[in-house]
Amino acid sequence: MVAPCQCSKSSSAVKAAANLEDKYLSDDPNHPANLICELCRLFYDNNWVTGTGGGISIRDTKGENPNLVYIAPSGIQKEKLQPWEMFVAELPDEKLLRTPNDCPPELTKSYKYKPSACTPLFMSCYSMRDAGACIHTHSQAAVMCTLLWEDKVEFEISHIEQIKALPRLKFNESTKKIEKVGSMDYFDKLVIPIIENTPHEEDLTDSLQEAIKNYPGTTAVLVRRHGIYVWGEDVWKAKVYNEAIDYLLELAVKMKQSGIPTVRK
Amino acid sequence: MVAPCQCSKSSSAVKAAANLEDKYLSDDPNHPANLICELCRLFYDNNWVTGTGGGISIRDTKGENPNLVYIAPSGIQKEKLQPWEMFVAELPDEKLLRTPNDCPPELTKSYKYKPSACTPLFMSCYSMRDAGACIHTHSQAAVMCTLLWEDKVEFEISHIEQIKALPRLKFNESTKKIEKVGSMDYFDKLVIPIIENTPHEEDLTDSLQEAIKNYPGTTAVLVRRHGIYVWGEDVWKAKVYNEAIDYLLELAVKMKQSGIPTVRK
Amino acid sequence: MVAPCQCSKSSSAVKAAANLEDKYLSDDPNHPANLICELCRLFYDNNWVTGTGGGISIRDTKGENPNLVYIAPSGIQKEKLQPWEMFVAELPDEKLLRTPNDCPPELTKSYKYKPSACTPLFMSCYSMRDAGACIHTHSQAAVMCTLLWEDKVEFEISHIEQIKALPRLKFNESTKKIEKVGSMDYFDKLVIPIIENTPHEEDLTDSLQEAIKNYPGTTAVLVRRHGIYVWGEDVWKAKVYNEAIDYLLELAVKMKQSGIPTVRK
Amino acid sequence: MVAPCQCSKSSSAVKAAANLEDKYLSDDPNHPANLICELCRLFYDNNWVTGTGGGISIRDTKGENPNLVYIAPSGIQKEKLQPWEMFVAELPDEKLLRTPNDCPPELTKSYKYKPSACTPLFMSCYSMRDAGACIHTHSQAAVMCTLLWEDKVEFEISHIEQIKALPRLKFNESTKKIEKVGSMDYFDKLVIPIIENTPHEEDLTDSLQEAIKNYPGTTAVLVRRHGIYVWGEDVWKAKVYNEAIDYLLELAVKMKQSGIPTVRK
Structure with missing residues (x-):
């Protein structure tokens, strides 16, 4: 999948945003609303969010108010997202500060936007792990790993x-938070919990939270027959962790198909 | 496959179109003639319409006359299509209102254009399902599924x-039409009929119509050893359904090769 | 593989070419020297000509002198080719009319260009089949088919x-030439001869010519453990035939791996 | 993976570089600092350096001081590298002449850059083989080959x-150097040593140097469960060798999975 070049479109969208005089939009390419669009195009090209699947949320960790959370809308073609289509909520009470439904009808064309169905899952990552961004994809490598190890509740790989590229996480007794204390080692075993899918995305919240609690060392949760959630300290860490994990999941599928164990004794 | 960037070419083509003062062409990137070109480039990059295979038709559902149907020409390299190369017909009697053969010879270079051989199949989707667009690809995942289940007349998958992303369709007693009443559920079984291929594309019409009649819940028909037809309420829905179905067909090939049943009991 | 965007580079190269006042170069994007560059970038993105592999030659069938043949140089990175780097020869005696070695040293940087090692093979397609263009790739699907059917001298596929998309070719008694008389049918068996590789590319000439003679219906020859040669009436036909054949070779590998015969009885 | 188009960003980065009046930066697209950025985007698109994996170093063989070596920083997203982020060292004593940490804080944002962990390995290629550039990727084909032949210390392939595309290397008695004396032949056996991975990248140095010594004919070393190092006389040769080797590794995985030996007797 290669999304059409958005060079010119993006800049006009940025201008349209500027005209809106909307304090939740910006010309800065590193602004969360713009980064969500850039990353969704990249994820679409990777076949991770085709068919409106997947989602992403970014917390404005470098902005004036690091409690602001930007959330992509539900059911929209991810590669065509525009910055003005984002929802903005404020942590910790998740108050909705901005909805694209307030934009002029020339933009919304009277479409009624809803925040991503993943929102309560993203919020769990923010509240339980102090995440700076959370990515959800329908990666086929992720789905295949949950199918190839259908009787397991953990995906494991070592010695790759x-x-x-993945973080070593540890509970800090003084801050009472899970914090990054370095990177994993080559010979470490990466363990990602697999939770069972539910008919409604929001119903995954309880089991996702339980997995986050039970696996203090993980920065991701696989969802059987569905996809993966990956988070990080900021948007770029989340992106890098997601890339590294997907690389490992893709490799694990090939290893399994060739009869090579993913964990070396 | 990555089609060469058409940034500059497209805009000059749009200008050429404007010079034609042709009421079936427009500067608006969302005009059907322009969207057919954009989507064909995208489909080419996905290996769905290489070698002049596949096709697409869009009904101008948002235009002044929603009975106008735009149809790509037959046998042309899909990634190089230009807006002026489209045929336009009017429903329900399919009267041809525009042919690219009326364009100046500087453009046509005396090539004799013919409408896509899929035209009667596209028309079946318009008349029987009130579709807003219809996509036909030679996707290898689609062909492989018809080969891996060669003795079946249905492709089935559930619990993914x-x-x-696919629509729940139901017969509306008052309008006497098949209409979308929501989306499919995670645990639903998606069933797509498979029809046998014929030497001439137009000869598929009868069996396609029969499949559409017999499967009121489907928004797609697979053609054995050939590809797939997917339609939707408008062009973006058709694109999203096609992406979601192709994702599922690709996954089904991998599941079959790993001995995992596509339907969970 | 996605070659870096050449939008701006190409146009400056065209300008540089114009400055050369070289009658074998042109601003027209459809000029053979420009098309060779465009197609090589496309082929690189398909993994067909990486590592300087493969090659292409175009005859100027629409130009003033249709006997002029443009040939890419040997051993150059295909995705970085510039129009001024082409060789030009005239049929039928293959007299060399232009060599990039005559360009100013600012361009050549004193590199000594040689015409593609495929040149005698391209010439065979021109002389024996009146081809308008000839494409040679190291496609992995092509190599895999020659390995999966290592004991066969023909690749066969039917009912796809x-x-x-491939031409029906026939000997015309009056012109004494092999000519296109239509397209193949769905149920036809496509047969592509496989010749054995030789240490030096030019030594393939005899067996390629023999295959062309023995298979009047073919528009391509596979080379065991090496790749494929595909030609057509003009450059676009050659491109389309090559795409359609590569699609079929890729599908054939998948069919073989799933135990599905490529020819239906 | 398709990295976002950097057309406009690159040129502004080049301008920013110019403003720096930094003698290790240049507007010339063929300058080592610019080439590292261009190649890292290409490698990212090939899934070779995702998740900050991999690395590259280029020696300024065409510059005033051919002992200058440019090195990408450690742990940065490879597809987003900017020319000013490079380290520069001088051979043979590897004295560090430039570090991005000296750039203004507007650029570095106080991030503390470190040279690639591969630096001692790159230096081994420069000192032992007089290389002009060295590429390190996490290519999945490379990792899979080291897994599929887990009990071997050499990867072998012949008759492809x-x-x-690979160089024939020979010890020159008069210069006391390994030098390129031509290209490998079709029927030659390509042998690439496989070394065992270590927890820390720099600890690979001894075994990499031993492999380089023991295999005078190789231009690459595979690292088990890790990736590959490839070098060449200049940056373009290194790129071409890396592409050709990756093509062969990818093919070898397919051959192994189909039960076809990679070496023909």
Whole structure:
């Protein structure tokens, strides 16, 4: 999948945003509303969010108010998202500060936007892990791993160099938070919990929270027959962790198909 | 496959179109003639319409006359299509209102254009399902599924999240039409009929119509050893359904190869 | 593989070419020297000509002198080719009319260009089949088919829709030439001869010519453990035939791996 | 993976670089600092350096001081690298002449850059083989080959045309150096040593140097469960060798999975 070049479209969208004089929009390409659009195009090209699947949310960790959370809308073609289509909520009470439904009808064309169905799951990552961004994809490698190990509740892999891109997480007794204390080692075993899918995305919240609690070392949760949630300290860490994990999941599928165990004794 | 960037070419083509003062062409990137070109480039990059295979038709559902149907020409390289190369017909009697053969010879270079051989199949989707657009691809995942289940007349898959991107369709007693009443559920079984291929594309019409009649819940028909037809209420719905179905067909090939049943009991 | 965007580079190259006042170069994007560059970038993105592999030659069938043949140089990164780097020869005696070695040293940087090692093979397609263009790739699907059917001297496939993109060829008694008389049918068996590889590319000439002679219906020759040669009446036909054949070779590998015969009885 | 188009960003980065009046930066697209950025985007698109994996170093073989070596920083997203982020060291004593940490804080945002962990390995290629550039990727084909032949310390392949893209290397008695004396032949056996991975990348140095010493004919070393190092006389040769080797590794995985030996007796 290669999304059409958005060079010119993006800049005109940015201008339209400027005209809106909307304090939740910006010309800065690193603004959360703009980054969500850029990353969704990238994820679409990777076949991770085709068919309106998947989602992303970014907390404005570098902005004036680091409690602001930007959330992509539900059911929209991810590669065509525009910055003005974002929802904005404020932590910790998740008060909705901005909805694209307040934009002029020339933009919304009277479409009624809803925040991503993943919103309560994103919020769990923010509240339980102090995440700076959370990515959800329908990656086929993720789905295949949950099918190839259908009787397991954990995906495991060890002794692959790419594991070193993932964070070593530890409970900090003084801050009472899970914090990054370095990177995983080559010989470490990466363990990602797999939770069972539910008919409604929001119903995943309880089991996702339980997995986050039970696996203090994980920065991701796989959802059987569905996809994966990955979070990180900021948007770029979340992106890098997601890439590294997807690389490992893709490799694990190939290893399984060739009869090579993913964990070396 | 990555079609060459058409940034500059497209805009000059749009200008050429404007010079034609042709009421079936427009500067608006969302005009059917322009969207057919954009989507064909995208489909080419997905290996769905290489070698002049596949086709697409869009009904101008948002235009002044929603009975106007735009149809790509037959046998042309899909990634190089230009807006002026479209045929336009009017429903319900399918009267041809525009042919690219009326364009100046500087453009046509005396090539004799013919409407896509899929035209009667597209028309079946318009007349029987009130579709807003119809997509036909030679997707290898689609062909492989018809080969891996060669003795079946239906492709089936259940319990995969991506199924939720597809529409729940139901016969409306008052309008006497099949209408979308929501989306499919995660645990629903998606069933797509498979019809046998024929030497001439137009000879598929009868069996396609029969499949549409017999499967009121489907928004797609697979053609054995050939590809797939997917339609939707408008062009973007058709695109999203096609992406979601292709994702599921690709996954089904992998599941079959790993001995995992596509339907969970 | 996605070659870096050449939008701006190409146009400056065209300008540089114009400055050269070279009658074998042109601003027209459809000029053979420009098309070779465009197609090589496309082929690179398809993994067909990476590592300087593969090659292409175009005859100027629409130009003033249709006997002029443009040939890409040997051993150059295909995705970085510039129009001024082409060789030009004239049929039938293959006299060399232009070599990039005559360009100013600012361009050549004193590199000594040689015409593609495929040149005698391209010439065979021109002389024996009156081809308008000839494409040579190291496609992995092509190599895999010659390995999966290592004991066969023909690749065969039938009853796949994409076969219809290929030409039906016949000997014309009056012109004494092999000519296109239509397209293949869905149920036709496509047969592509496989010749054995040789240490030096030019040593393939005899067996390629023999295959062309023995298979009057073919528009391509596979080379065992090496790749494929595909030609057509003009450059676009050659491109479309090559795409359609590669689609079929890719599908054939998948069919073989799933135990599905490529020819239906 | 398709990295976002950097057309406009690159040029502004080049301008920012110019403002820096930094003698290790240049407007010339062929300058090592610019080439590292261009190639990292290309490698990212090939899934070779996702998740900050991999690395590259280029020696300024065409510049005033051919002992200058440019090195990408450690742990940065490879597709987003900017020319000013490079380290520069001088051979043979590897004295660090430039660090991005000296750039203004508007650029560095106080991030503390470190040179790639591969630096001692790159330096081994420069000192032992007089290389002009060295590429390190986490290519899945490379990792899979080290897993599929887990009990072997060499990867072998013969009788594939693409082998001819690789150099024939020989010890020159008068210069006391390993030098390129031509290209490999089709029927030659390409042998690439496989070394075992270590927890820390720099600890690979000894075994990499031993492999380089023991395999005078190789231009690459595979690292088990990790990736590959490839070098060449200059940056373009290194790129071409890396592409050709990755093509062969990808093919070898397919051959192994189909039970076809990679070496023909």
